[in-house]
Amino acid sequence: MTSAQITFLILAGIAAISAIGVVALNSPVRSALVLVVNFFVLAFLYFSLGAQLLGITQILVYAGAIMVLFLFVIMLLNLGNTNSAIQKKDGKPLIGIICGIGLFGLIASQIILPMGPRGQTAGAAPGYGSPQAVGYTLFTNYAWAFEITSILLLVGIVGSILLAKRRLKS
Amino acid sequence: MTWYLMLGAFMFTCGAVGVIVRRNPVVVFMCIELMLNAVNLTFLTFAAYSPSLLPLGPELTQSWMSGQMMVIFVMAVAAAEVAVGLGIIMAIYRLRDEVDLDSMSAMRG
Numbered sequence: 001m002t003s004a005q006i007t008f009l010i011l012a013g014i015a016a017i018s019a020i021g022v023v024a025l026n027s028p029v030r031s032a033l034v035l036v037v038n039f040f041v042l043a044f045l046y047f048s049l050g051a052q053l054l055g056i057t058q059i060l061v062y063a064g065a066i067m068v069l070f071l072f073v074i075m076l077l078n079l080g081n082t083n084s085a086i087q088k089k090d091g092k093p094l095i096g097i098i099c100g101i102g103l104f105g106l107i108a109s110q111i112i113l114p115m116g117p118r119g120q121t122a123g124a125a126p127g128y129g130s131p132q133a134v135g136y137t138l139f140t141n142y143a144w145a146f147e148i149t150s151i152l153l154l155v156g157i158v159g160s161i162l163l164a165k166r167r168l169k170s
Numbered sequence: 171m172t173w174y175l176m177l178g179a180f181m182f183t184c185g186a187v188g189v190i191v192r193r194n195p196v197v198v199f200m201c202i203e204l205m206l207n208a209v210n211l212t213f214l215t216f217a218a219y220s221p222s223l224l225p226l227g228p229e230l231t232q233s234w235m236s237g238q239m240m241v242i243f244v245m246a247v248a249a250a251e252v253a254v255g256l257g258i259i260m261a262i263y264r265l266r267d268e269v270d271l272d273s274m275s276a277m278r279g
Contacts (some may be wrong), residue, residue: 012177019181022204023188028196035200038181039179042207047175049218054241061245066203066252073256074196074224077263080173096191100190105184107179128234137235143237149246156250163257166264 008048015041032070039042051129172217181208193271195259199252206248213237213244 018041020033039062046055129135138146181204188201217237 019184031197049214051214092191096187100187104183111175142239156253160253160257163261
């Protein structure tokens with residue numbers, strides 16, 4: 001077992017446990033904090049795949065911006081002591097777990113059967129995830145999609161301001 | 171490679187179960203983020219382990235670059251989606267003083 005495999009096993013274990021924690025923990029704040037752990041570990045997995053720029057972007061965008069937004073909304077809503085923070089005792093967890101096992105079996109069979117337990121060896125060129133390579137491709141072949149994404153983000157900003165604005169009493 | 175894909179599948183399943191089970195809309199959004207990240211991990215795995223050139227055309231088809239571009243656009247869409255979705259949750263909370271997905275069944279406010 002090489003050191004890369006040991007690193008992957010540790011990171012994947014943390015990611016899997018924190019993914020369960022997001023679903024299983026009762027308080028939304030705890031779910032958010034466990035999700036931050038998950039995003040950080042995913043960034044390290046991206047590093048281990050050789051995609052350095054995307055790993056850094058993952059930390060900045062997800063663990064930084066998006067999770068701050070989540071914690072901010074949880075704080076504003078003050079959900080800690082309302083009813084919806086507590087799970088009702090009904091059949092939903094059981095149904096969910098059964099559906100989850102079925103879904104995981106379905107996807108995993110489609111991964112294992114064609115791929116085999118070993119999989120392929122890495123084929124990408126070294127340095128394929130460097131900022132230079134990603135930026136060159138993004139601004140040449142994908143420039144149109146990049147501009148469309150900027151319009152999408154602009155629409156998102158305007159829409160969220162419009163939704164969160166307090167209505168004036170007329 | 172297989173185990174990266176299996177981790178992605180597991181995280182996606184966790185997110186899907188969370189969307190089914192949880193009643194808090196903020197936690198449901200977190201589970202959607204979890205699913206998006208699982209798909210990102212899968213994209214990057216296929217990018218890192220792809221063969222050098224697909225027989226499709228010029229350098230646009232360098233498949234490891236295509237996978238990374240998809241991840242970048244998924245991140246941008248996720249950011250926009252979270253901003254709008256949390257705005258909707260805030261508006262509903264202001265309207266009804268509670269956020270419970272099981273009691274939120276009417277399409278009109």
